[in-house]
Amino acid sequence: MTNHDDKRQYEAPALVAGGSLEELTQGASTGTKLDASYQIGTPFGDLTFS
Secondary structure (H helix, E strand, O other), rough: OOOOOOOOOOOOOOOOOOOOHHHHHHOOOOOOOHHHHOOOOOOHOOOOOO
16 A cells, blocks of 8 residues: 655645736837738847837
8 A cells, every 4th residue: 555645735826916917018019010020030120019
């Protein structure tokens, strides 16, 4: 028979607040172009974020 004393105790996941939605998305912008508008390998500096 196996000894089950070495099993780890279950620990329920916890939600950690990271801030308000406004704070978390503050730097986001939508721009006017889609990902499909750029060729694969386009240098980061050539991408436009408006």
